[in-house]
Amino acid sequence: MRKYSVFAVVREAMRGHKGWEAQWASPEPRKEYDAIIIGGGGHGLGAAYYLAKEHGITNVAVLEKGWIGGGNTGRNTTIIRSNYLYEESMHIYEHSLKLWENLSQDLNYNVMYSPRGVMMLSHNVHDQQSFKRHINANRLYGIDNEWLTPEQAKAYCPPLDISKTARYPINGAALQRRGGTARHDAVAWGYARAASDRGVHIIQNCEVTAIRRGPDGRVVGVETSKGFIGAKKIGVSAAGHTSVVMQTADVRVPLQSQPLQALVSEPLKPIFPCVVMSNSVHAYISQSDKGEFVIGAGTDQYNSYSQTGGMQIITHTLDAICELFPMFRRVKMMRQWGGIVDVTVDRSPIQGITPVPGLFINAGWGTGGFKATPGSAHLFAHLIAKGEPHKFAAGLTLDRFRTGRLIDEAAAAAVAH
Amino acid sequence: MLLIYCPYCEEERNELEFRNGGDAHIARPTNIADITDEEFEEYFFIRQNPKGLIYERWRHVHGCGKFFNAARDTVSDRFYLSYKAGEPKPDPATFLNNGNESALNKDKGASK
Numbered sequence: 001m002r003k004y005s006v007f008a009v010v011r012e013a014m015r016g017h018k019g020w021e022a023q024w025a026s027p028e029p030r031k032e033y034d035a036i037i038i039g040g041g042g043h044g045l046g047a048a049y050y051l052a053k054e055h056g057i058t059n060v061a062v063l064e065k066g067w068i069g070g071g072n073t074g075r076n077t078t079i080i081r082s083n084y085l086y087e088e089s090m091h092i093y094e095h096s097l098k099l100w101e102n103l104s105q106d107l108n109y110n111v112m113y114s115p116r117g118v119m120m121l122s123h124n125v126h127d128q129q130s131f132k133r134h135i136n137a138n139r140l141y142g143i144d145n146e147w148l149t150p151e152q153a154k155a156y157c158p159p160l161d162i163s164k165t166a167r168y169p170i171n172g173a174a175l176q177r178r179g180g181t182a183r184h185d186a187v188a189w190g191y192a193r194a195a196s197d198r199g200v201h202i203i204q205n206c207e208v209t210a211i212r213r214g215p216d217g218r219v220v221g222v223e224t225s226k227g228f229i230g231a232k233k234i235g236v237s238a239a240g241h242t243s244v245v246m247q248t249a250d251v252r253v254p255l256q257s258q259p260l261q262a263l264v265s266e267p268l269k270p271i272f273p274c275v276v277m278s279n280s281v282h283a284y285i286s287q288s289d290k291g292e293f294v295i296g297a298g299t300d301q302y303n304s305y306s307q308t309g310g311m312q313i314i315t316h317t318l319d320a321i322c323e324l325f326p327m328f329r330r331v332k333m334m335r336q337w338g339g340i341v342d343v344t345v346d347r348s349p350i351q352g353i354t355p356v357p358g359l360f361i362n363a364g365w366g367t368g369g370f371k372a373t374p375g376s377a378h379l380f381a382h383l384i385a386k387g388e389p390h391k392f393a394a395g396l397t398l399d400r401f402r403t404g405r406l407i408d409e410a411a412a413a414a415v416a417h
Numbered sequence: 418m419l420l421i422y423c424p425y426c427e428e429e430r431n432e433l434e435f436r437n438g439g440d441a442h443i444a445r446p447t448n449i450a451d452i453t454d455e456e457f458e459e460y461f462f463i464r465q466n467p468k469g470l471i472y473e474r475w476r477h478v479h480g481c482g483k484f485f486n487a488a489r490d491t492v493s494d495r496f497y498l499s500y501k502a503g504e505p506k507p508d509p510a511t512f513l514n515n516g517n518e519s520a521l522n523k524d525k526g527a528s529k
């Protein structure tokens with residue numbers, strides 16, 4: 001792999017950009033691998049990268065049914081933060097945030113991690129109490145999160161309407177300064193390039209149709225659209241399609257797949273300095289480096305694999321955005337899309353072993369797993385390599401729905417993303 | 418937005434009038450205090466989450482207020498039929514072949 005640097009840019013500029021090489025190889029699948037990852041999103045590609053880099057396991061393939069990053073990785077609104085309430089969540093999201101801080105250097109790929117601050121608006125007494133509880137829990141853990149008065153919030157984010165007559169008055173906000181955004185595609189491509197460089201096979205247009213098990217119950221490989229591929233270990237990181245994939249190994253999971261939508265505006269000059277989210281009125285917004293406003297809507301109420309969602313969900317969010325930021329009322333929206341998110345009842349992810357030997361699951365990241373990409377991938381690689389979870393993921397087990405040890409971030413009611 | 422047929426009101430109304438109630442035909446165990454953790458997990462948390470045909474509950478909250486069930490395709494989001502609560506789960510053979518499927522495929526073609 002030729003290193004990316006300012007010198008490489010200059011060198012290529014001098015010779016007509018003829019020397020850039022493909023970022024990752026596209027080999028034919030081998031007959032067998034030590035480990036197969038199902039799903040070429042950020043989580044899956046990252047897990048393959050860390051398997052190779054940190055555990056020396058390089059005979060690995062990532063099988064992706066479409067193109068890498070074409071799932072939720074390439075469809076999300078890229079909000080990154082770690083100010084969750086429960087320790088199980090703080091462990092993994094903060095681990096992830098720390099990896100974000102150095103990810104571009106580690107991958108030699110600019111993932112454009114931008115710690116511009118994530119601000120959560122409080123509109124009522126309940127919000128205020130809940131956010132302060134989060135702030136205290138986070139500080140005890142060592143995570144930055146602070147309370148702002150409405151005036152401080154406006155100073156940090158000038159477009160905000162904090163007037164008393166606003167339709168959704170603001171009585172304060174919680175701010176995580178290290179939170180922010182990153183470039184979603186670059187995360188998938190950066191991991192793919194770095195993993196490929198270490199010998200990992202990235203195989204696109206290869207849909208896994210069944211997980212195969214031997215007479216002893218262990219996994220032996222997968223049936224795919226490119227034929228059977230053997231594997232001693234299989235990690236499923238298929239986001240919205242986890243239930244479908246797991247069922248082929250006779251594992252039933254507590255997941256529901258629902259559409260979640262986002263939309264972007266026409267590009268405008270820089271005006272919006274941070275990420276703002278409001279749980280109470282359900283809206284979140286940031287401005288990309290291209291200038292587009294990136295706006296996230298909610299999930300539809302029904303299960304679906306359609307990758308579209310209802311128009312009423314979008315208008316609901318835009319209503320809220322226009323009230324919070326009256327100056328955006330005449331901005332035109334350019335594109336809208338949906339992704340299929342895998343939601344658990346406690347709104348916390350599942351990462352761990354399964355009843356099937358050799359089969360590991362990483363799922364349930366639902367509406368908020370982009371921020372977790374490096375951390376989740378790092379710990380998933382640990383799980384696959386060692387056969388048991390890292391201590392930071394130890395609470396995220398699949399069997400918590402049986403034992404009752406739920407991680408109730410849903411009731412803790414920060415914002416969904 | 419979905420258009421949903423309420424079998425009580427006997428008309429199609431828009432989704433805003435309805436609340437989805439998750440999977441249909443899941444019976445609460447009558448001996449709930451005696452079942453094992455595995456059985457409780459299966460009853461309470463585990464769902465098939467099918468890609469394709471789903472049987473689900475809806476409630477016409479801003480209408481007659483009644484619960485009913487529906488069969489829908491989770492890829493096209495098209496409803497096959499709605500039926501009243503308490504009625505048995507309809508056999509897919511009865512509704513998949515009576516023209517619904519071709520309508521479904523026609524729709525898919527038209528939207529390309």
Ligand SMILES: Cc1cc2nc3c(=O)[nH]c(=O)nc-3n(C[C@H](O)[C@H](O)[C@H](O)COP(=O)(O)OP(=O)(O)OC[C@H]3O[C@@H](n4cnc5c(N)ncnc54)[C@H](O)[C@@H]3O)c2cc1C
Nearest residue numbers: 039041042043065071072073076077079208339369370371
């Ligand atoms: C609109 C929207 C907004 C969001 N906003 C945020 C946000 O602001 N912040 C945040 O943290 N998170 C957000 N999320 C959630 C986040 O995108 C996901 O939790 C995260 O991307 C999941 O990561 P992944 O890499 O596992 O998923 P994906 O990128 O979806 O990867 C899974 C891959 O598996 C592949 N696959 C599935 N089945 C098979 C099969 N049988 N064989 C082979 N491959 C298969 C899929 O094609 C897909 O590429 C948002 C999601 C959406 C949809």
Ligand SMILES: [Zn+2]
Nearest residue numbers: 423426477481
């Ligand atoms: Zn009705």
